[in-house]
Amino acid sequence: MAKKTVKFVCQNCGYESPKWMGKCPQCSQWNQMVEEAETPKRRGFFLHPEPGNETKAAPITSIESKEEKRTKVDFGELNRVLGGGIVAGSLVLIGGDPGIGKSTLLLQVSSQLAKHGLNVLYISGEESAKQTKLRADRLNIHTDHLYVLPETDLSVIQQAIDELNPGFVVIDSIQTIYHPEIQSAPGSVSQVRETTAQLMRTAKTKNVAIFIVGHVTKEGSIAGPRVLEHMVDTVLYFEGERHNAYRILRAVKNRFGSTNEIAILEMKESGLEEVQNPSEIFLEERTKGAAGSTVVASIEGTRPVLVEIQALLAPTFFNMPRRMASGIDYNRVTLIMAVLEKRAGLLIQNQDAYLKVAGGLKVDEPAVDLAVAVSVASSFRDKPTNADDCIIGEVGLTGEVRRVSRIEQRVQEAAKLGFRRAIIPKNNMGGWTPPKEIQVIGVSTIQEALEAALGG
Template identity: 45%
Template sequence: MAAKPVTSFVCSACGARTAKWSGRCDACGEWNTISEEKPLSAGPGAKSLGARRGNAVALGDLSTDEAPPPRTTSALSELDRVLGGGLVPGSASLVGGDPGIGKSTLLLQAAAAFAQAGLKTVYVSGEEASAQVRMRAGRLGLKGAPVQLAAETNLRNILTTLEAEKPDLAIVDSIQTMWLDTVEAAPGSVSQVRAAAHELTTFAKRTGTAVILVGHVTKDGQIAGPRVVEHMVDTVLYFEGERGHQFRILRAVKNRFGPADEIGVFEMTGRGLTEVANPSALFLGDRDSSTPGAAVFAGIEGTRPMLVEIQALVAPTPHAQPRRSVVGWDGQRLAMILAVLESRCGVPFTGLDVYLNVAGGMKITEPAADLAVAAALLSAREDSALPQASVVFGEISLSGALRPVSQAENRLKEAAKLGFTSAIAPTASKALSVPGMSIMTMSDLTAFVGDVFGAG
């Protein structure tokens, strides 16, 4: 006797599964987001699958040589960089970002750029009418681009159109607005998003059409819907930036055709997004080197060296519990740096509010920024500016030791190119030699505090 299919309930906010319905999701705490998900039909003969034979799959060894996938480049070199060198036929990409950050603007410019590069391009909008998209194209100066436009949310109609048109690139804005009439759920639900992503990804692999999907994000900054969508696609890109800053960062968090963590930098202007050829110079453009509480961090984003300013402010607190406010960095790592400074170096921050900011709306994740954060905090606390024209990088361990970081030479070369003449780095970097750069090496945080600030 065949087993009875088990009905499950899924949260549309986080994708968590439960055996029964409830008004509130135990995983994410959201209300009225749980809906029933019917199991897939087993179909006739499914229970006797073992008795049915499939087709043999051709096998090859690891030494088989295959040509790298062909790529199409556009006039947007920053986008090509993040994609790994250009657009790959048959690839499926997912672009996420906060509302109003510029996702639709970026992809409309990308559609025009790839169309002008010779690709037959179709742009499908499920959020805006065709007239609204044409208004944006007019504002961006793209009305003459050979892009085919449609406004539709029915995925059956969209796939039928794409099958007939056979484009080289299809952009769907957004995956949360698509719906299939074969799935009994509202658009944007977990079931609809998963099914729509599966259909579009399968279409891309079957026909060789490159597909770019736009995804909404949750309040935590993750792409809304089931995480399986990110596993289905080849590339996941996040479009980041602060609404009050003109800079936008396109970051690859997954890429099967290129390096992950690669970034492209854009500037939002009245005529759309413009590329930033030298982001380090732009992020440091308004910097005052004589101000206490500022340190220049020589970082690496993907394969690109990047210089950004880390700013700190330390002030007596009027509250019983001092504040710890962080923008652009990990708050838990800030707490660790403060604990190491107090425990290993004897520099207390008790009774002091601490504010930390990465200038320009940049977000830093690599541990190599530890020493620059510590330098900014000490500079603010001691009201003493760091040596002029100097950059700082290095990872701090819980023992207070400074650990070496990767690509130290590339970091220093980028700093020298922008006019910096000195650097503070872990001792393991002392073998480095960059023309025009004076490198001061430190073995631990205590030596750094004593030599640079005369404290400790």
């Protein structure tokens, strides 16, 4: 009898070792090495096999390019995030915190596709068929083209896909599916890698769109090996607070469209509903005439979104003042506060500082720098900002205000929502015509911006 060989695999990054180690040498995580049985290497597969034809190198000019066939759903926001609809033969990974609404979203999308005459197969590895039916009843889903299969064995799932030949498949979730030829437990690195590879082959060979749900770790990334995100065509993150009604669907990878596109959805008793104008949602509860509040036009994917930046400064009682930021990078906040102290003469080293992006949105582009600086200065001086101002610009370490991209779209979005003034970098002033209903003020330094926004 052949000796059984084993290996130890890191459940965080997929690193393999012939012996157990307490700390993974690749990702530096502790207690992540799990024993798994060695499986024989199998021959790879072609993603687009054609019987009788061998794959050969060809000049790129001789390859025929054509538009991918897309299927649109009733959620216009989801169509935009995916680049114009669901591409046939694509493999889409969607991740999010437990209870955020991933299963609800995909069940609603499945229903919309089924109503258009497509056969949809919903694989539930975490719930029974009755539990899925209860959710469908709550969402008022009643269609004969939606099939539910509570199964975790990949071979049974593959057989069901072959028999039904659906146009759309949902796997909920990938961590519960296991390949019968792999000895390790479901959810392990080997299982996730092999099952995803098999599903990718099915999607490409049968030209069927497959959505797979992935669990996330406490750090917010997809659980399992990083190769999982590299294998799929699109990666979507479903974000939001569980106690907040609004959800953000963000594309972080998309081979068929733009990345960093976002869709705003609202969770209601009847399911998720799309928000047509997210800027109004983020600004509807804004208090006018409040110190420490500014509005910035941030670009999310291909469209501008107006969000409110809030800052609160208070004298500290500690040797080291506290700095906290929600929805914006902490390092960016500390950098801007250092620039304010050095270049604008604000003595804020003895102040606790708390910054927040209202509405739960996360912004990470440089164009929000100037709005953060004005918010901090407004709270420190206890001087309210003008409620009709929109502030846009990147701040450099020498106190200069640098140009940002797509300024015309940002200013037009501000004008559309009734803002009367836009404070922007002076280098962005030329080459375009601002709307007549908004006054555009160009500034070149952070001192000029504070003068324009706060009067000094």
